[in-house]
Amino acid sequence: MSPASPMPRPPDSFTTAxxxxxxxxxxxxxxxxxxxASDPVATKYLxxxxxxxxxxxxQFLQVRIDDWAQNKGLYNYVLCTRGSDAxxxxxxxxxxxxxxxxxxxxxxxxxxxxxxxEALSYLVDWSLAQPEIFRAWAFCDAENPxxxxxxxxxxxxxxxxxxRWHTCPNIGPxxxxxIVCARVx
Numbered sequence: 001m002s003p004a005s006p007m008p009r010p011p012d013s014f015t016t017a018x019x020x021x022x023x024x025x026x027x028x029x030x031x032x033x034x035x036x037a038s039d040p041v042a043t044k045y046l047x048x049x050x051x052x053x054x055x056x057x058x059q060f061l062q063v064r065i066d067d068w069a070q071n072k073g074l075y076n077y078v079l080c081t082r083g084s085d086a087x088x089x090x091x092x093x094x095x096x097x098x099x100x101x102x103x104x105x106x107x108x109x110x111x112x113x114x115x116x117x118e119a120l121s122y123l124v125d126w127s128l129a130q131p132e133i134f135r136a137w138a139f140c141d142a143e144n145p146x147x148x149x150x151x152x153x154x155x156x157x158x159x160x161x162x163x164r165w166h167t168c169p170n171i172g173p174x175x176x177x178x179i180v181c182a183r184v185x
Contacts, residue, residue, distance in 0.1 A: 007073045007095045008130040014077075016118045020084075021077035021091065023068055028078055029058035031087045035107040042108050044170050045141040064092075079106070079119055091119050093127070099135035100127040104150070111146070117153035124154050128185050137182035141168060148179045156181035 013022040033054045036042040043050040051057045064076040073096065079089035089106035102123060106116045124136040139162060140147035152158065159182055164175040 007071075008132060009071060010075050010093055010095070010123065010126060012068075014122055014126075015082060016122050018082055019115060019119055020080045020082050021119055021122070022080070024061045024064050024076055024078045024090075026058050026061050026065070028087050029054050029061055032061075032078070032090070033057050035087055035109075036089065036105055039108060040170060042105060045144045045147065045168050046105060046170070047167065049169050077119070079115070081110075081115075089116065089119075091116070091123065093123050095127075095133070098133065099137060100124075100133055102136070102138040104138075114153065116150045120150060120154040124156065124183055128183065133185075135182055135184045137180065139166065139178040139180045141166065141171075142177040142179055144179075148181065151179075151181035154183075156183045 013020065015021070033051055037051045037057050040050045064074075067074040067076065074092070074094055076090065076092040078087045079091060080087055088110045089104065091102065091104040094101040094103075100123070102120060104116050104120060120138070127133045127136040136156070138151050138156065140151070142161060148158065159180050162178045162180050165178040167173065167175050
């Protein structure tokens with residue numbers, strides 16, 4: 001993809017067998033706070049600390065809404081079970097030249113059911129269907145094997161360890177080792 005080419009844009013929303021993925025709304029803040037964003041266990045391996053108040057989360061959601069409008073390659077979805085508009089998780093896609101990078105979080109009450117792998121599979125498939133995308137990838141903390149299993153269930157192959165790659169402020173200030181997985185075409 002040449003620098004002048006527009007980046008592909010993912011669908012505004014999508015459904016899978018059990019999920020609805022839609023764009024975030026500022027009004028989702030309280031529900032996301034309750035579902036996972038205030039949970040130090042759910043956010044343990046993420047790049048941000050658990051929220052202690054709803055207003056900063058609402059501000060963050062406004063930034064994610066603006067990302068959709070600016071069409072710069074950063075897209076974030078709120079995940080809901082089909083038939084409901086109540087958020088249970090979040091998945092983001094960062095479209096880069098020739099690749100897409102994913103990040104995700106799910107409420108603890110919905111883990112272990114294959115829901116995140118379902119959402120990630122959809123976005124990996126969408127990504128690799130784009131002519132200009134050749135690599136779909138994600139990483140997780142090396143001490144978070146459940147997240148690595150999500151990537152593998154989505155058809156990604158474990159490529160190795162990125163040494164001292166990512167900081168998890170809920171754990172400490174030092175960069176940590178991460179497992180990297182990808183699917184390529």
